Amino acid sequence: MKTRAAILWQLHKPLVIDDVEIPKLKKGQVLVKVLYSGICRAQYNEMIGLKGPDKFLPHLLGHEASGLIVDTGPGITKVKKGDYVCLSWIKGRGLDAFNSQYALNGHMINAGAVTTFSDYTVVSENRVTKIPKSMPADAAAILGCAIVTGCGIMENTVAAQPGTSVAVFGVGGIGLSVILGARRRGCSRIIAVDIDDKKLRFAKRLGATHVLNASHKSTLGQIAKIAPRGFDYAVDASGNKSAMENAFTVIREKGGTCVIAGNLSRDERISLHPFDLIKGKRIIGTWGGETLPDRDIPKYVRAFARGNLPFDRMITHRFDLEDINKAFNVLVNGEAGRIIVKAKHGQ
Missing domain, CATH: 3.90.180.10 (Medium-chain alcohol dehydrogenases, catalytic domain)
Structure with a gap:
């Protein structure tokens, strides 16, 4: 065959x-x-x-x-x-x-x-x-990576609590999934950061409360106005060195968590100051949103059926x-x- x-x-x-x-x-x-x-x-x-x-x-x-x-x-x-x-x-x-x-x-x-x-x-x-046959096949196709990774970051990796804040750097498939996951977890401030205004408008429609074009020179200053004490969580889904460093910069001291989900080339490195770690900032990676497919995929399918995801x-x-x-x-x-x-x- x-x-x-x-x-x-x-x-x-x-x-x-x-x-x-x-x-x-x-x-x-x-x-x-x-x-x-x-x-x-x-x-x-x-x-x-x-x-x-x-x-x-x-x-x-x-x-x-x-x-x-x-x-x-x-x-x-x-x-x-x-x-x-x-x-x-x-x-x-x-x-x-x-x-x-x-x-x-x-x-x-x-x-x-x-x-x-x-x-x-x-x-x-x-x-x-x-999965149930009531699940549309086109939507089901993006469950296996985009949804489980992005939603899993908010659900499993950081276990975001209602009323918390998240900054999402890069709003392609993974970043948009993070936004959907943040909405589902009840985050009150969700900022989408990208260099494409069209993608930012799309992120707004999917649930971002704020959007910011990172090609502007005052990116960090604008972000600071939205969360003066820093964000509870930041997720880099851009695969861009500067964006990763900015994601770490914007999280709050004493418990803020930065999650790296994007990929750099083998010879690239990011830079951060160890004193920020002493202040209680955390930076971690993620392996597919720490997803357990047999537990999480049916859960996301049910949320989709209810209109919550x-x-x-x-x-x-x-x-x-x-x-x-x-x-x-x-x-x-x-x-x-x-x-x-x-x-x-x-x-």
Whole structure:
């Protein structure tokens, strides 16, 4: 059996759509018919080698999607054929299977425990979570990374309390999810900081109480007017060195927490003063919002159904799989909230 898939053959080159041979399922693996896939900047970072040389080329990409279970390999107990699932890069319950290798004209095409830029995909059991069929497939596609990371930061990483304040630097998919999560947790002041006025207007519609264009010279001064004693939380989702440093600067002393969710290149470093740490400021990272998929994804689906977490409003662009490189151009140009890619079976 073959499937269309987007293949990364070389760094700094567009993805190539081709038909690859699907490998036989091994212990702990399931075959999923992909409906929609989300696009994350993490994939673009892979395409340009942000973290260094890529020893797995050629390989497939994508790490959040919605789909249907088509077949199961040995040892599978979590899902069965016909189940409607969310795919995520974050490990949940179930077997942790070996990575897959697809085939194309004698070439081995590598894949991780989950890839999603294809019509069908072989996935490790612990990367799928069953969801109700009432959940729209397009919205479900962004549950596996954007929502669980952004909402998880507010829910799990910092456990934001009602009435607290948060500054969000960078309002792409993750930053917008942080804003939705902050609203859900009852934060009273939510400032969105970016350099794109269009994205800031979008952040305002999703729940930011204040917006600020960081290209202005008085960024920190303007932020200080909103929270003179500093913010309870700040989240960097921009992947920008200056923004990360500013996020740490704007948190309050004696308990303010800065969360780094963006990625810098391998040779970049941020700078901060140790005395700020002595004053009680905290800076931490996050691993997917400290999400437990089997606990958190159903919770976010229920919140969506009640209208308390309208993350479908984050989706600004839709592309067919064959146009995936156009989708990445939109992402890189900063034009999107969250982009989804429709596979052959998406409606």
